[in-house]
Amino acid sequence: MAIGGAEDRTSDSIILRRFAMLCGNGTARISVIPSASRIRNAGEQYRRVLHDIGAAQVEVLRISERSDARDEGIVKTLRESTGIFLTGGSQVRLARMIGGTPVGDAISELNRAGVPVAGTSAGASVMSSVMVAGGRSGTSPRSSMARFSRGLGLIDSVIIDQHFAERDRVSRLVAMVGYNPGLLGIGIDEDTAALISPDRFIEVIGRGSVLIVDGSEMQTDIEHVQPAAPPTISNAVIHFIGEGGRYSLDERNVVPQD
């Protein structure tokens, strides 16, 4: 479950409720990993909220340097979870902290085995194999916008951006797909989630939209133009998907609604 950041935590908390439900609610054991954030009690708020909306057990895993991500006690707690929540902050920091560690490996294995993993903002971006590492937004596409890094690899062949409409990131996502037309761009608005099921369907939940950028037919000169000059990027297919809409990652189309 990739959340675009700033999800409602005080009112009906639709997104977090859905996550808690997926984790088993009354039988849930959720591990919150706050390592993307530099704020000391970043995980605490989620612990409280997830607990208040019905998750039986919620624990914050204290991973604030790479050695913590090798701690056997932490890995053991994690492996007993029925759900994992990654907070916001910096996806680069999060990847640096847990990428390639026993904690990082456990997250991948558990998720493959069916344990739900939710991430908000940075925690959403870190889920893909190729991850957005940053880059300016707010103009039409520029090659300089595309800065990549390695994510946790929970989901392949996509790149996930967040705070999407709020930070005017359409052009940045198109530029990133321009560099990797094999990747599918997924841009998630705030208080909105893309729930990716094991059979590779996306379901949209929340107040905003999810934008899909499909570069299958894309043609571009992005690698030839100067970083600050606008490239030509043609034949990008885009889909804005609102609440309840579904998209098939394998078929690459929006599932028609009844």
Place this chain on the structure above:
Amino acid sequence: MAIGGAEDRTSDSIILRRFAMLCGNGTARISVIPSASRIRNAGEQYRRVLHDIGAAQVEVLRISERSDARDEGIVKTLRESTGIFLTGGSQVRLARMIGGTPVGDAISELNRAGVPVAGTSAGASVMSSVMVAGGRSGTSPRSSMARFSRGLGLIDSVIIDQHFAERDRVSRLVAMVGYNPGLLGIGIDEDTAALISPDRFIEVIGRGSVLIVDGSEMQTDIEHVQPAAPPTISNAVIHFIGEGGRYSLDERNVVPQD
């Protein structure tokens, strides 16, 4: 020539130079129509700049109410022009002032006969038959973003938006095309122009991009959702086109570069 606003007027003025050249430079007689603007000397700056970069004769037509747009002297001057320039301001004001008047009719006829018409910002939006009249931007698409009015009809089957990346208007243009998939959306960045030739090719000039939104294959529920809720809009094909790039309005594709 549709200009996205804020075109360079003090340095090399590439866009205005190109327009002056199309009008004949040393033999040019350009009429500037400042009626979109409420500022009293809005036309004067363009008169000076166009003159300084080589246009032989530049006259500002004083049309500040609808009756002026029926003035025989003004219509006569206009009909002797080798080029017409529409300033920025409000496209609704401009359409209200000259739409359906002898001045409005003369602009259409002259343009059809090959006289170049340039418009910047509001002056660009007013060129289409169905015109963007306003609407909020800055979120993913909403039906409430699509507000239309009637333009001058110099070019059919398109809708032109401006200050495009600068004011984060991608979603608004996609929403407007969602209402009219037969229309082609053209979004023009600042200091950037879409030069539309009589044989219906667009050539991009300037510092930014032109975004084309092609709704031919679009599917959407935009008419069913609440104005403030995000609709699903799928299969929009988009093209970002930079300096020197060309697009065929009839073929609906980007012309490959050599």
